[in-house]
Amino acid sequence: MLETVQNLMHGAIHMKKTDTVDPTLTEFSQGYQTLGSENRRKALIALATQFGVNRVHIRELIQHYLGLQSDDHAQQSDLDEEGCASALYRMEKNLRHALKPLYITLFERLNAHPGGLKFLVDLRADLNGAIEEENIPLLRSLDSDLKEKLATWLSPAVLELHHITWDDPASLLEKIVAYEAVHPISNLHDLKRRLGAGRRCFGYLHPAIPGEPLIFIEVALMRGLSQSIQEVLWDEPPNAESEATTALFYSISSTQMFATLSPIPGFMQWLLSKLASQSKLAQSSSKSGTDYEEALASALRENLLLPEEEKEIIEATMENDKSIGPMEVLLKLLSSARHEWAKSETLSKMVQPILMRLCARYLLKEKKRGKALDPVTNFHVQNGATAERLNWMADFSEKSLCQSAGIMVNYLYRLDEIEENAQKYFNTGYIKASSYMEGYL
Numbered sequence: 001m002l003e004t005v006q007n008l009m010h011g012a013i014h015m016k017k018t019d020t021v022d023p024t025l026t027e028f029s030q031g032y033q034t035l036g037s038e039n040r041r042k043a044l045i046a047l048a049t050q051f052g053v054n055r056v057h058i059r060e061l062i063q064h065y066l067g068l069q070s071d072d073h074a075q076q077s078d079l080d081e082e083g084c085a086s087a088l089y090r091m092e093k094n095l096r097h098a099l100k101p102l103y104i105t106l107f108e109r110l111n112a113h114p115g116g117l118k119f120l121v122d123l124r125a126d127l128n129g130a131i132e133e134e135n136i137p138l139l140r141s142l143d144s145d146l147k148e149k150l151a152t153w154l155s156p157a158v159l160e161l162h163h164i165t166w167d168d169p170a171s172l173l174e175k176i177v178a179y180e181a182v183h184p185i186s187n188l189h190d191l192k193r194r195l196g197a198g199r200r201c202f203g204y205l206h207p208a209i210p211g212e213p214l215i216f217i218e219v220a221l222m223r224g225l226s227q228s229i230q231e232v233l234w235d236e237p238p239n240a241e242s243e244a245t246t247a248l249f250y251s252i253s254s255t256q257m258f259a260t261l262s263p264i265p266g267f268m269q270w271l272l273s274k275l276a277s278q279s280k281l282a283q284s285s286s287k288s289g290t291d292y293e294e295a296l297a298s299a300l301r302e303n304l305l306l307p308e309e310e311k312e313i314i315e316a317t318m319e320n321d322k323s324i325g326p327m328e329v330l331l332k333l334l335s336s337a338r339h340e341w342a343k344s345e346t347l348s349k350m351v352q353p354i355l356m357r358l359c360a361r362y363l364l365k366e367k368k369r370g371k372a373l374d375p376v377t378n379f380h381v382q383n384g385a386t387a388e389r390l391n392w393m394a395d396f397s398e399k400s401l402c403q404s405a406g407i408m409v410n411y412l413y414r415l416d417e418i419e420e421n422a423q424k425y426f427n428t429g430y431i432k433a434s435s436y437m438e439g440y441l
Helices: 002-014 022-034 037-050 055-075 081-098 103-111 116-133 137-153 170-179 188-194 267-285 291-300 307-317 326-334 345-364 375-382 398-404 418-428
Strands: 160-163 199-205 215-222 246-254 257-262 386-391 408-414
Touching (some): 002 103, 037 116, 116 257, 170 188, 267 345, 326 345, 345 386, 375 386
Antiparallel strands (some): 199 215, 215 246
16 A cells, blocks of 8 residues: 555656646545555655655756856856846746755645645644654655645635634534633533623634634623623623623633654663763762862762652662762663663652653753754754653653653644744743643753
8 A cells, every 4th residue: 555655646746737636636645544654654754755856956957057157257248148147047947946845746736635734734743753753854854844835824814713603513513612621611501602692702714624623712792801700601691792891702722732742762861871970970079189170070060869869769779888879879770781670660669750850851951052952852842842741651662761761751732832832942942841841840
């Protein structure tokens, strides 16, 4: 099936404008959706690899362009100036065309295809997952180009404001009930009340994704300001609509919220390196040295452990050698090839709060050139996600224990926060985190 999907992908891209492309796009999208996660990843890699830009052709065009500029400068007194300008403009047009990846044609044709925009949104979710597993430049470039296109096609300028009423299709009303996040709708009678007299509900819909409100708002028509939510959610309107003086916005909910369960590939490497360097500094400080060496060691020294954690480490491991400090004991424990600590209920329980706290610090506070040190974190937060929750022993495979002590993290995409989160991260390096995550710091 993967080969069939790749052939359909090739056909959809290379068909002429005069050809009927819709049946091929339908077959491609349906075929892609039948693939498992591994084959979807392979299809995306094939899309990025086989249908990008032709760099050899681009280099040839650049050389030709530079040659035209050189000829224009050297012979402008002999050549017709308008002819030289026309040649340069034609070459610039050719360069722009060559710099457009072939897969952009697929995106554009899918966007014009019924159901294609929703398919592209889902495709990007798969692409984000593929990048987590294999963070290669080709996939990042594919993601960047698709993100840019979706930002245009899902622009607020093309959204439609719809007054949601009891007469709307049941499928739309079911989404209002399911996604009401502020004041849950208890039953159909409650829903009918919120859509009836003295109430209003408005949703933003995209014409290419019918019946899928991206965000909706609930309004109560009141006489003056309300003092309690019970007054707003009363069984009957507290006053006639004709007497209302205030439109009270009491609930705004986003129907599109995406989350990930992501690996933390750099955590243990960072932690073991920190423990090793701090253990070495602690050992050197116990030996006599020059004033300069002692001052330098003091400046670099950092106690990664809380006092109560140090005590628990010594007690749990029954370490009797007083010359070995708690950080060195923890380093030895976590460096064991067979991960004995993960198999021992006592040791696992002891290290859990320590590792969860340090993992939160690694994700939220450790930076490189002002950006998140962890590559997966950097990918998600630059796209506007919130670091939502750490999950202990979410993956106890050998690879995960080596990379992150089995810890995984949820990143949450709230559509109404994405742009602000991404902008703050870009400008200041600030990583939006839930109160749960910040509680570890």
